[in-house]
Amino acid sequence: GQNIDQPTEMTATEGAIVQINCTYQTSGFNGLFWYQQHAGEAPTFLSYNVLDGLEEKGRFSSFLSRSKGYSYLLLKELQMKDSASYLCAVRDSNYQLIWGAGTKLIIKP
Amino acid sequence: NAGVMQNPRHLVRRRGQEARLRCSPMKGHSHVYWYRQLPEEGLKFMVYLQKENIIDESGMPKERFSAEFPKEGPSILRIQQVVRGDSAAYFCASSPSGQDPTGELFFGEGSRLTVL
Numbered sequence: 001g002q003n004i005d006q007p008t009e010m011t012a013t014e015g016a017i018v019q020i021n022c023t024y025q026t027s028g029f030n031g032l033f034w035y036q037q038h039a040g041e042a043p044t045f046l047s048y049n050v051l052d053g054l055e056e057k058g059r060f061s062s063f064l065s066r067s068k069g070y071s072y073l074l075l076k077e078l079q080m081k082d083s084a085s086y087l088c089a090v091r092d093s094n095y096q097l098i099w100g101a102g103t104k105l106i107i108k109p
Numbered sequence: 110n111a112g113v114m115q116n117p118r119h120l121v122r123r124r125g126q127e128a129r130l131r132c133s134p135m136k137g138h139s140h141v142y143w144y145r146q147l148p149e150e151g152l153k154f155m156v157y158l159q160k161e162n163i164i165d166e167s168g169m170p171k172e173r174f175s176a177e178f179p180k181e182g183p184s185i186l187r188i189q190q191v192v193r194g195d196s197a198a199y200f201c202a203s204s205p206s207g208q209d210p211t212g213e214l215f216f217g218e219g220s221r222l223t224v225l
Binding site: 043096 | 113144149152154157165200213215217219
């Protein structure tokens with residue numbers, strides 16, 4: 001079966017750095033996505049990785065290792081507004097997105 | 110607002126009634142996806158549609174659920190004879206192409222269905 005694993009919840013301090021991991025087993029691979037979802041709101045696109053390596057976009061970076069079936073989202077200089085759920089999704093060989101359950105990130109002052 | 114528009118934002122139904130959820134994709138987008146999300150859970154794919162065609166309905170229950178995306182007008186997710194287990198947030202997303210290289214989906218704000 002297809003599976004995406006992420007930690008259920010993480011806590012970090014304002015101004016610090018946090019890394020949210022995602023491991024996946026899917027039938028084929030056509031890219032990995034990270035979305036941010038604030039409570040009660042729509043998910044919004046953060047990043048896309050299809051090749052191994054690190055993609056940096058401001059305070060957020062996303063890393064992919066296809067051989068290990070592993071990705072992480074790195075958030076730097078955390079702000080209170082970063083408190084949200086972070087969803088990892090993998091596009092399989094049928095171009096269907098398989099979603100993880102999300103990691104709820106709690107930022108403390 | 111050129112974003113994905115969903116309505117109603119909140120819908121309350123009694124068991125056995127019908128629920129109709131509407132989604133207007135972003136301008137220029139011809140691909141619509143419906144997802145269901147239970148509290149504290151991830152998004153579960155339901156159905157993928159293009160104008161007048163259902164491309165993939167593998168995530169949608171065979172009974173009571175149906176979806177359409179007519180040539181004119183919004184996409185509609187219809188749930189007949191609702192049960193308490195149908196209570197969830199239903200998100201619609203759109204994209205300009207089904208196989209866009211970046212694959213970014215644009216989501217609506219969701220419709221929250223509560224079945225009493």
